[in-house]
């Protein structure tokens with residue numbers, strides 16, 4: 361319920377940056393904001409970040425971070441930033457993650473020292489594992505108190521949280537005097553979005569935050585994303601290989617990016633097929649004749665078949681990690697080109713030829729360098745369709761049919777976030793979205809609860825109906841973030857796969873022949889919980905009742921937050937067999 365005018369401010373900042381860059385590149389100081397600086401470092405921090413386009417703060421307040429929140433209050437009143445108080449610190453970082461995925465712009469997440477910062481840790485680690493940039497701002501107790509038992513001391517004399525965060529950020533530092541701020545901020549911004557992206561952490565002791573802002577201006581150079589290097593020789597080699605291949609397969613990985621959708625047309629042109637990793641499923645629409653499905657965790661047989669009979673694999677933004685390769689077992693012994701903005705993942709596949717380039721450059725090169733083949737090469741496999749769809753019955757809701765129903769019912773541009781748990785497996789296999797970038801997962805760390813708050817962050821960024829698919833276990837960990845959505849009337853919908861248990865654990869233990877333990881949880885009425893929080897809720901106990909879910913829950917950008925509590929058939933075995941085998945056997949290639 362903030363009155364933030366972020367849109368107009370953004371234009372102002374863009375204009376300001378343009379002026380600074382054109383007049384005297386790398387020289388002109390950024391005049392931070394129309395709001396002006398109150399003269400202390402905390403105000404300068406908020407002004408500088410706003411000048412670099414960071415205007416959303418997801419966070420939880422506390423003692424040592426007060427000077428920053430004081431500045432945020434002033435800047436929010438001036439319309440420069442928007443503060444979104446979350447119910448927990450992990451949720452703040454998950455929301456910043458969802459905001460970046462939705463807008464391509466970094467948000468800040470902030471928490472107090474000690475327990476506030478340690479609560480952030482998991483979610484920052486998750487963003488790091490998925491290469492999502494964000495600014496993590498934490499305080500320290502005042503410098504003069506460090507090392508003598510100050511409450512929540514997290515400096516190197518206490519719990520040393522900057523060091524812990526160093527392990528899961530691209531840069532983590534403590535600003536020990538105001539004069540360090542300009543250059544440390546520039547370094548942080550360059551590390552967050554240059555090359556491999558990821559979160560960066562700046563820790564500011566409370567007395568430094570309250571100190572006098574330095575005269576030194578913050579320079580604009582760090583806002584310029586580095587020009588993309590393109591390995592021209594590698595691209596030429598790749599184009600030659602595609603021209604010679606009979607059955608090329610294009611593999612869209614987690615980081616393939618928005619130009620990847622064009623690869624479907626390239627595949628049609630060269631008679632190839634397109635498969636994706638579970639995370640790469642984000643980048644393309646799934647209703648296209650060249651699409652053969654997902655390889656890796658919970659993927660499709662059709663995708664595996666396509667890859668196994670390929671004579672060339674061209675991977676875009678592939679991480680080649682365990683889940684996206686079924687424990688490294690899915691790639692055949694044929695040439696593999698690994699196209700990415702960096703060469704940091706190609707080593708995971710022996711013999712892969714790394715080509716440093718962005719997806720768009722290679723799309724262009726293939727479009728111009730490979731003549732269309734008519735008729736397209738011999739493999740005319742139909743795209744994968746979820747099997748076994750029946751008319752909605754009065755029986756319990758099979759999770760596969762829930763996914764198919766969502767695929768048929770959701771408007772094409774509604775963005776779906778899927779949490780860790782069986783919902784991820786079912787949606788990987790059976791949820792088809794026609795438009796690219798409408799399906800998001802966070803599989804780098806597979807952290808429960810990511811989707812619950814990433815959905816909030818995305819809705820803050822986009823103000824459009826946004827969906828979260830989560831299990832009841834995850835909801836019990838983090839569902840009260842729903843109250844954030846209620847406060848701000850965000851258009852979010854939670855579809856809860858309610859099986860009164862940690863289903864992935866229960867099925868995993870059974871499939872592996874392990875002891876059956878610790879997976880039962882009590883039956884909770886999430887529709888009632890929604891109402892208790894001020895949201896609307898509906899309960900679905902049979903497939904036929906899916907028809908009664910109000911369309912505004914799925915399509916209306918003005919309706920507030922909603923919860924659809926779906927009692928799913930807990931006996932239905934999720935497609936997780938390859939993960940169970942992977943856990944049992946370790947590396948398969």
Ligand SMILES: Cc1ncc(C[n+]2csc(CCOP(=O)(O)OP(=O)(O)O)c2C)c(N)n1
Pocket residue numbers: 780781782783806807808830831832833834835857859861862863864865
């Ligand atoms: C934070 C965290 N804790 C534990 C796990 C391990 N884990 C993965 S899925 C899962 C069960 C999820 O249960 P629920 O959210 O109800 O989804 P379901 O599988 O039942 O659909 C657990 C415990 C994890 N990935 N992340």
Ligand SMILES: [Mg+2]
Pocket residue numbers: 831832833857858859860861862863
């Ligand atoms: Mg469950």
